[in-house]
Each structure stands twice: as structure tokens, then as C-alpha cells.
Amino acid sequence: MSDTRTEEAPPPSDGGPREPEAPKDRAGLLAYLIGHQSGVVIVVALVIALLIGAALIRYQGVNPWYAYEVLLRGALVNDGALTRTLQKTAPLVLTGLAVVLPLRVGLFNIGAQGQLQLGAIFGAWVAYVAGGAGFLGAVLGMLVGIVFGSVVGLLVGVLKAYRGVHEVISTIMLNYIVAGVTFWLVVGPLQGESSRTSGIPQTESIPEAARLDTVAGVPVGFAVAVVLAAVCWWVLGRTTFGFRFNTVGANKEAARYAGVPINRVVVLSMLAGAGLAGLAGALEALGTLHRFEPAIVGSLGFDGITIALLARANPLATIPAAFLVGILRTGAAGLQFQTGIAPEIVDLLLALILLMVSIPVLGKWLFRSRADKQSVATTSWGN
Amino acid sequence: MERLSTWASKNRTPLVIAAAVLVAAYAFNLVRGDIAPSMFGAAWGYAIPLVLAALVGVIGERSGVVNIGIEGQMLLAAFAGFFVAAVSGSMIVGVLAGIGTGLVAGGFLAVTAVRWRMDQIIAGVVLNIIATGLTSFYLVSGQSLPGVIPNVSVPLLSQIPLLGEVFFSGRSVIALIAILAAVLVHLALFHSRWGLRTRAVGEYPSAADTAGIKVERLRMVNVTLAGSLAGLAGVYLSMDASSTFEREMTAGRGFLALAIMIMGAWRPLRAFSMALFFGFVNATASQLQQTGGFSIPPQLTATLPYVATLVVLAVAAGRVRPPGAVGQPYVKKDQ
Numbered sequence: 236m237s238d239t240r241t242e243e244a245p246p247p248s249d250g251g252p253r254e255p256e257a258p259k260d261r262a263g264l265l266a267y268l269i270g271h272q273s274g275v276v277i278v279v280a281l282v283i284a285l286l287i288g289a290a291l292i293r294y295q296g297v298n299p300w301y302a303y304e305v306l307l308r309g310a311l312v313n314d315g316a317l318t319r320t321l322q323k324t325a326p327l328v329l330t331g332l333a334v335v336l337p338l339r340v341g342l343f344n345i346g347a348q349g350q351l352q353l354g355a356i357f358g359a360w361v362a363y364v365a366g367g368a369g370f371l372g373a374v375l376g377m378l379v380g381i382v383f384g385s386v387v388g389l390l391v392g393v394l395k396a397y398r399g400v401h402e403v404i405s406t407i408m409l410n411y412i413v414a415g416v417t418f419w420l421v422v423g424p425l426q427g428e429s430s431r432t433s434g435i436p437q438t439e440s441i442p443e444a445a446r447l448d449t450v451a452g453v454p455v456g457f458a459v460a461v462v463l464a465a466v467c468w469w470v471l472g473r474t475t476f477g478f479r480f481n482t483v484g485a486n487k488e489a490a491r492y493a494g495v496p497i498n499r500v501v502v503l504s505m506l507a508g509a510g511l512a513g514l515a516g517a518l519e520a521l522g523t524l525h526r527f528e529p530a531i532v533g534s535l536g537f538d539g540i541t542i543a544l545l546a547r548a549n550p551l552a553t554i555p556a557a558f559l560v561g562i563l564r565t566g567a568a569g570l571q572f573q574t575g576i577a578p579e580i581v582d583l584l585l586a587l588i589l590l591m592v593s594i595p596v597l598g599k600w601l602f603r604s605r606a607d608k609q610s611v612a613t614t615s616w617g618n
Numbered sequence: 619m620e621r622l623s624t625w626a627s628k629n630r631t632p633l634v635i636a637a638a639v640l641v642a643a644y645a646f647n648l649v650r651g652d653i654a655p656s657m658f659g660a661a662w663g664y665a666i667p668l669v670l671a672a673l674v675g676v677i678g679e680r681s682g683v684v685n686i687g688i689e690g691q692m693l694l695a696a697f698a699g700f701f702v703a704a705v706s707g708s709m710i711v712g713v714l715a716g717i718g719t720g721l722v723a724g725g726f727l728a729v730t731a732v733r734w735r736m737d738q739i740i741a742g743v744v745l746n747i748i749a750t751g752l753t754s755f756y757l758v759s760g761q762s763l764p765g766v767i768p769n770v771s772v773p774l775l776s777q778i779p780l781l782g783e784v785f786f787s788g789r790s791v792i793a794l795i796a797i798l799a800a801v802l803v804h805l806a807l808f809h810s811r812w813g814l815r816t817r818a819v820g821e822y823p824s825a826a827d828t829a830g831i832k833v834e835r836l837r838m839v840n841v842t843l844a845g846s847l848a849g850l851a852g853v854y855l856s857m858d859a860s861s862t863f864e865r866e867m868t869a870g871r872g873f874l875a876l877a878i879m880i881m882g883a884w885r886p887l888r889a890f891s892m893a894l895f896f897g898f899v900n901a902t903a904s905q906l907q908q909t910g911g912f913s914i915p916p917q918l919t920a921t922l923p924y925v926a927t928l929v930v931l932a933v934a935a936g937r938v939r940p941p942g943a944v945g946q947p948y949v950k951k952d953q
Contacts, residue, residue, distance in 0.1 A: 343739050394928070399935040403686055403739060404880075407873040408924040415921035423915060537750075540743060579755040586744075586751030593744050596734050 269602060273547055276598045280591035281559075288584045297574045305573045306566035316565065318452050322523055324554075324561035325456035326351070329515035330539030331546060331553035332467055336508040337402070338548045339471060340500055341484045342395065346406025347512040348536025349413035350387045352529075354380035354513025356417045359438050359520035359527035360425055366442030373445045377459075377517045384513015385506045387413065392505030396498035402505065410536075418529050427526070438527040447522035456518035460557075463511065467550035480504060512536065534582070538564070541589045560585065632888065639891075640781075647780055657901045658784045662793070663859065665897030667692070669796045670851035671875030672882065672889040673803050674724075677844040679884055680807060681837045682820040682943040683731055686742025688848050689872025690749030691723040695852030697753040700863040704761040709857070713767070716853035717846050723749070724845015728838040735947035746872075754865050767791060767858045792854045797890075799847060804886040816840060820941035823948040833948045848872075870924070877927045883938040899926045 268275055289299035310320045330347040337344040362376030387409055394400040418436065427439040447455045471477035482490040483500045491497055515535060520527050538560050545559070546552035563585065567578040591597065626633060647654040671688050678685035698719035703712020723745065731741040767790045776787035785797065807813040815836060818826035823833045851871075856863045878896060882889030903922040906914060 343743070345743060394932055398932045400928070400931045401880075401935070403743075404873055404877050404931065405928060407870055408877075408927050411870050411924040412921045412928075415917045415924075419915045419917035422917070537747060540747065544740065577755060579751075579757075582751040583755040584751075586748040589744055589747055593736065593740055594730060594734060595736050 272598060272602055276601060277545065277547070277592055279601060280597055281588060283597075284584065284587040284591045287587050288580070291583065292576060292580065295576055297576055302570065302574050302576060302580075305570055306563065308566075309569035310562040310566035313569075318449055318454065320558070320561045320565040321457040322449075322454045323565050324557045325454060325460040325522070326515035326519045326535050327538055327542060327557035327560050327564075328457075328460035328464055328553050329511045329518070330535050331542030331557050332464060332539075332550060333508040333512035333515070333536075334539045334543035335546065335548050335550055335553060336467065336471075336480075336511070337504045338543060339480045339484045340504040341487070342402045342501065342504060344388075344391070344406055344505065344508050344512075345403055345540060346387065346391065346409050346509070346536070347515075347539040348532055348534075349406070349410035350384040350509040350512035351516035351519070351536050352417050352532045353387055353413045353516070354384035355516030355520045355531050356420055356425065356438065356527045357383040358513070358517030359441060359524075362441045362445045362517075362521055363439045363526075366445040369444040372442075373447055373521055376441075376445065376521050377514055380513045380515075380517025380520075381510040382513070384516065385510035387513075388505040388507070388509020389502065391509070392502035395505070396501040414529070417527075421527060421529060425527075436529055441521060441525045445521070446525055447518065454522055456522040459514075459518065461554060463514075464550050464554050471550060512539070538585065541585050544589060544593050636891070644780060653905065655780070655783060657898075657905055658780070660904065661894060661897035661901040662784050662789075663897070664900045665893040666793050666796050667851040667854050667859070667871055668875050668878055668893040668896055669800055669890050670847045670854070671872055672878040672893055673799055673886055674844040674848045674851075675876050675879035676807075676882075676884055676886055676889055677803065677816070677847075678841050679879065679941055679944045680820045681816045681840040682823060682941060682946065682948070683727070683837055683841050684738040684742065684945045685727060685841065685844070686739050686876070687723065687727050687745030687749075687872075688742075688875055689868050689870065690742075690746035691720050691727075691845055691848035692852035692855065692872055693746075693749040693753055693866070693868045694723050695720040695849035696856035696867060697757075697852075697863055699849075699853040700763065700856040701758075701761060703763055703857060707764045709763070709765045709767060712763075712857060713850075713853050716857070717849040720845040720847070720849020720852060721842060722845070724842040724848065727845070728841040732834055732837045732841065732947065735949070738945055738947075750866060753863075757863070757865060761863075763857060763861045766861070770794065790854075790858050792850060792858055795850065800886050800890040807886060817941070819948075820943055823943050823946075827948070827950065837948070874923065874927060877931055880938060880940075881930055881934045884941060896923055896926065899923050 285303070289303070292299040292302045309316060311317055330351060333347040333350065334344050358376040358380030361379040362372050365372035365375045368375070391402050391405045391409065394405050395402050421436040421438060425438050427437050429439075430437040449455065450458075469477075471480060479490070479495045479500050482493065482495055483497055487497060490500075516531070519531055519535070524531055542553055542556040542560055545556040563581045567581040570576050570580065571578050643654075643658065647658075671692060674688050674691070675685055695716040699712045699716025701712075702715035703709050706712065727741055727745055730736045730744070731738040769788045769790050771788055772782075772786040772794070775785075776782040778786070785793075807816065815826065815831050818829070819831060819833050819836050827833050852868070855867055855871075860867075874896060875893075878889050878892045882892045900923050903919040906919050907916045
């Protein structure tokens with residue numbers, strides 16, 4: 236009753252309508268494009284977003300192609316740039332997954348920001364305390380990151396499943412609450428000795444041995460993120476557990492009738508998603524900053540929303556989506572220096588990309604009556 | 619007279635609560651005359667944008683559209699109002715630009731969520747992210763407002779002890795509009811043809827459609843026009859409560875407003891009082907920070923309104939009923 240979906244349930248979106256005509260070469264290509272239209276739509280959306288972005292950069296008095304070139308060089312070509320981009324991509328894959336998993340159940344987790352921050356501070360602190368244990372300390376830090384992220388998710392899930400509090404509101408409120416609590420921790424109990432004198436809100440630096448390094452140019456964190464994305468894809472697509480997720484997301488009444496414990500699935504999806512966001516925080520602390528500071532979260536959590544929608548809620552697709560966002564975010568750093576454009580242009584570009592991939596009309600314009608029905612949907616107030 | 623008594627017996631609970639709150643407020647004023655008036659003033663100051671934003675939510679959801687984008691609408695309006703005023707050198711032009719921006723942002727949600735039937739919650743979040751992107755990229759520092767929004771005192775009403783002092787004496791025009799808007803939206807929603815149609819469209823759109831109401835058009839008009847109130851709330855933040863625009867200065871108020879709307883059971887006047895409650899929570903938090911009577915760190919007291927939201931929602935959310943068709947796009951059966 237309170238689902239946002241229309242009464243006419245959308246048909247399964249995979250495959251798309253079959254082409255009955257004879258498979259001539261051109262018709263075959265068309266059929267292929269229609270069958271893979273979500274990919275086509277996303278590519279077109281990206282191109283349109285980047286073109287609008289180019290117009291805006293032009294308007295700032297800078298040659299847009301030069302700006303994009305600087306951005307790509309800074310993210311992929313320059314010395315060590317690719318490693319930095321992969322380093323940035325790792326937490327983005329995880330925050331993307333943090334939005335994807337609950338979205339499969341129909342929950343919209345916009346609180347990866349807070350979940351990440353809580354995971355980061357405790358992950359950093361544990362890795363510092365257990366730093367003597369070397370790599371074990373790093374593993375411990377990551378596990379603690381997962382645990383504290385999922386504590387936030389557990390709260391959101393329980394409030395949603397048993398008290399009917401909508402997750403969009405509770406996750407946003409928890410973002411602010413976590414920001415307050417972590418800031419208090421980092422200027423209080425967990426503040427590092429050296430930063431106490433300078434007044435900078437930072438925790439102690441994590442010892443070398445317990446940091447996450449790169450192996451042959453590939454950051455360990457990135458490998459962890461890719462493996463987890465694959466695990467999520469396997470669990471969602473190939474196990475009974477994942478089938479329950481999808482059933483609840485597709486039709487709650489049917490799921491209830493089939494005996495799926497809906498409340499438990501709701502809580503679990505938030506728990507798992509938030510745990511991944513917490514791990515993202517721990518990775519960022521252990522691999523990039525080597526400590527916790529309030530700015531660690533940046534916009535990693537909100538970028539996760541863009542990534543999840545870009546990936547059409549497919550766990551494996553979060554990897555390229557996050558890589559794209561990682562390129563933009565990493566490349567932006569050199570943009571100000573070389574072209575004078577504020578790095579916030581990336582916020583604008585990402586907003587444009589999000590807009591273009593999420594408006595449903597693009598598919599209809601491109602494919603007319605053959606367009607897929609929109610498959611991503613969230614739930615309304617109440618249960 | 620008889621109508622008044624039936625109205626009173628129908629609204630027994632809110633009336634008793636209102637009376638109790640009033641008595642408590644006056645009692646607090648009597649006991650702590652040194653801090654009470656300033657705390658009440660601060661509470662109302664914090665509540666003003668929340669009242670306006672909650673009304674945006676009420677209008678949208680009563681017509682069946684979830685508006686998660688209030689935050690973004692406010693942010694865009696705050697940005698436009700401040701910078702247009704700074705560049706044009708005229709406050710009134712700035713305020714109008716802010717309200718206009720609110721309308722445009724409302725229109726964006728109307729088109730995406732109603733006309734294109736995009737998932738309403740995703741549409742709102744997209745609006746918020748676009749607002750953050752636009753305002754942080756085009757932000758320039760070193761601008762200042764050419765003037766202030768005038769304060770007015772309402773004759774007669776400002777003479778009421780405490781209440782007049784808090785609500786009607788030396789308050790900005792926007793504050794008065796907020797009170798007026800809450801009353802007007804209440805009257806319009808429950809005592810006008812537009813209100814009946816709006817509620818019909820939000821509760822049971824197919825019945826409304828059968829009765830000849832253009833469901834999509836009414837929804838689009840309502841969501842767009844409500845944007846002007848979000849615009850006013852944004853203008854209040856950047857041009858009245860403070861006189862500068864900062865990145866993400868709305869600080870979750872759009873979402874607080876949605877919580878207030880839920881706790882107010884989708885009724886304008888109850889939402890108004892819930893906003894006051896939130897204002898008071900915030901005033902208490904800052905009072906605790908100032909006096910430092912308790913040794914609670916300021917970073918933690920600052921989270922008090924957000925904690926209060928979660929706690930109150932956890933108690934209230936299951937007990938109130940949202941409009942029947944909220945969140946569902948309306949599709950005619952023969953389409």
C-alpha cells in the first residue's frame with residue numbers, strides 16, 4: 236500500500252523486448268542496443284552531462300577540452316596518478332555498495348556519510364592502538380570500522396522496521412549526530428598528543444606497519460573493495476539470501492506471503508550497507524590519511540548515491556562508476572592550479588551526471604515505446 | 619457558540635496540550651525571568667524556517683508528493699537571495715529572487731516527480747545534490763548585503779505579555795509571514811475547495827480523477843507553489859537570521875522540517891507547534907552551552923535537535939497516518 240510503485244508492476248527489466256524481425260545486420264545492432272539500453276542510456280547521459288559541464292567551463296573563460304585534459308592527466312597519466320585514483324576509488328566503491336544493498340530492498344540510505352565517519356574514527360584509533368601488531372592491526376582496524384558503521388545502520392534499520400521511521404530522515408539525522416560525536420572525540424578523548432598543542436583536531440598517526448599500502452601500484456584497499464563488490468554481486472544474484480532481498484524490494488506483499496521475514500531483511504540490508512560504509516572510512520583512514528580528522532569524509536558518502544544510481548543498483552557496476560567518480564575527484568586537485576577553475580566544478584559535474592542518469596525520460600527519448608520501465612524504486616513513509 | 623463548543627470538544631487533546639504548554643511557558647518566565655524571554659525568542663527564531671519548510675512538506679504530501687528536496691530548495695533560494703541582493707544592491711530584489719528560485723526548484727520537483735513519474739524520493743535527493751553542487755561552485759566570498767530585512771511590531775498584539783513579546787514585537791517581516799502562512803495553509807487545506815481537492819488527490823487520486831479533478835495538474839501546481847515558501851525559508855537563513863551565505867548553510871533543516879511535518883500529523887498548525895518545540899530544544903542546547911552549568915561538551919549539545927528528532931519520530935511515526943497516496947505517481951488506468 237505504501238510502496239511508491241504504480242499498480243501495474245513493471246515487467247522484469249532484463250533483456251528488454253525481443254525483436255521479432257529477421258536479424259538483418261542493422262536490425263541486429265538495433266536489437267542489441269535495445270537489449271542493452273540501460274548501458275546505452277548511461278553512456279548518453281554521461282556524454283550530455285560532460286557537454287553541459289564543458290559549456291559551464293567555457294563560461295568561466297577556460298577552454299573546456301584543456302580542462303578535461305588536465306583533469307584526465309591528473310587522474311590517470313601523471314606520475315603515481317593512477318595509484319592515487321585507485322586509492323580514491325576504493326572507499327567510493329564501498330559507499331556505492333552502501334547505497335546499493337539497501338536500495339535492493341527499497342530503502343534509500345543517504346547516511347553513508349555518517350556511517351563512514353564513525354567507522355573511520357574507531358578504525359583509525361584501533362589501528363593506532365594495535366599498531367604494534369603490524370598487519371594484524373590493520374585488519375583489526377578494518378573490522379572495527381565495519382562494526383561501528385553497522386551500529387549506525389542497525390539503529391536505522393530497527394527504527395525503520397519496528398518503529399516506522401523513514402530511513403531518509405533517520406540517516407540524515409545520524410549524519411549530523413555522528414559528525415558532532417566524532418568532532419567531540421577528536422578534540423577530546425581521542426585527540427593526538429601532537430595536535431593537542433597545535434589545536435588541530437586529529438587523532439594519533441597510525442604506525443607504518445598498520446597502514447594499508449600499495450602492492451605493485453594497486454592499493455590494498457582497492458583490492459578489498461573490488462572483492463567485496465564481487466561478493467555482494469554473488470550474494471544478491473546467486474543465493475537465497477539475495478533472492479529474499481530482491482523479493483522484498485520488488486513486491487513486499489508477495490514477499491510477506493512467501494514467508495520472507497521482511498523486518499529482518501530490512502534491518503540486515505541497512506546493517507550490511509552501513510558496515511561497508513564504515514569499512515570505507517577505515518580504508519580512508521588506514522590507507523590515505525593515516526589518521527582521523529573530521530574532513531576525512533569529504534563527500535564520499537554522498538558520492539555513493541551518485542555511484543549507486545549510475546550503477547543502476549548493480550553491485551559489480553559500482554566499480555566502474557566509482558572509478559569514474561574517483562577520476563573526477565582526483566583530477567580536480569590539479570585543476571585549480573593549472574586552469575584556475577575551482578575544484579568544486581566536480582561537485583557540479585557529478586550533480587549533472589546524477590541528474591542525467593536518474594531522469595527517466597532519457598530512455599524514453601532514445602528508445603520510444605521500446606524503453607524499459609524504471610526499475611529502481613524506494614519506499615514511502617511508514618512500513 | 620455551539621460550533622465553538624463542538625470544535626473545542628473535537629480538538630480536546632491539542633487544546634489541553636496548548637494550554638499546558640502556555641502555563642508552563644509563563645511559569646518558566648516567572649521563575650527564570652532572566653533567561654526565559656531570550657530563550658523563547660531564540661526558539662522562535664530557530665523555528666521560523668522550520669515552520670515555512672514544514673508547510674512545503676505538508677502541501678506536497680497532502681497532494682500525494684513526497685518532497686525530500688526541501689533542503690535543496692532552501693539552499694538554492696538562500697544562495698540566490700543573498701547574491702542577487704548583494705549584486706543588485708536591493709534587498710527586495712534579493713528576496714524576490716530567492717522566492718523565485720524556490721518556485722523554480724519546486725517546479726523542478728514537480729516536473730521530475732509528477733510529470734515524468736521519477737521515484738519521488740530519488741528526485742528530491744537529486745535536487746539536493748544539484749543544489750549543493752551549484753551553490754558550492756558559484757560561491758564567491760567577500761560579498762555583503764546592502765541592508766537588512768525590516769523588523770516590525772504588530773500594534774495591539776505586541777502588548778500581550780510574553781507571547782506578544784516573542785511573536786509580535788520587533789520581529790522580522792518573514793517571521794510574521796511564517797505565522798500567517800501556517801494559519802492560511804490550515805484554513806485553505808481544511809476549509810476551501812482547493813483544500814478539499816488537494817486532500818482528495820493525496821488520499822485517493824482515482825476517486826478525485828473520477829470526480830473530474832486533474833490529478834497531475836493539481837499536484838504540479840501545488841508542489842511548484844509550495845516552493846515559494848521554501849524560497850522564503852532560504853531567504854530567511856541567508857538574509858535575516860545571518861547576513862551571509864555559507865556552503866550547506868541549511869544544515870539539514872529541510873529534513874528536520876519533514877520530521878516536524880510527520881510529528882505534526884500533516885496538519886499545518888500542529889506542525890507549527892512542533893517547529894516551536896524544536897526551536898525550544900535548540901534554544902535549550904545553546905543555553906546549556908552558554909551557562910556551562912552541566913559539563914556537556916558543546917559538540918554534543920549541538921546534536922540535541924537531531925537526537926530529539928530521532929527520539930520523537932521513534933515514538934510518533936507509527937502513530938500518525940500519512941496521506942493515502944503519498945509517494946505514488948498517479949497513472950490513469952486506461953493509459
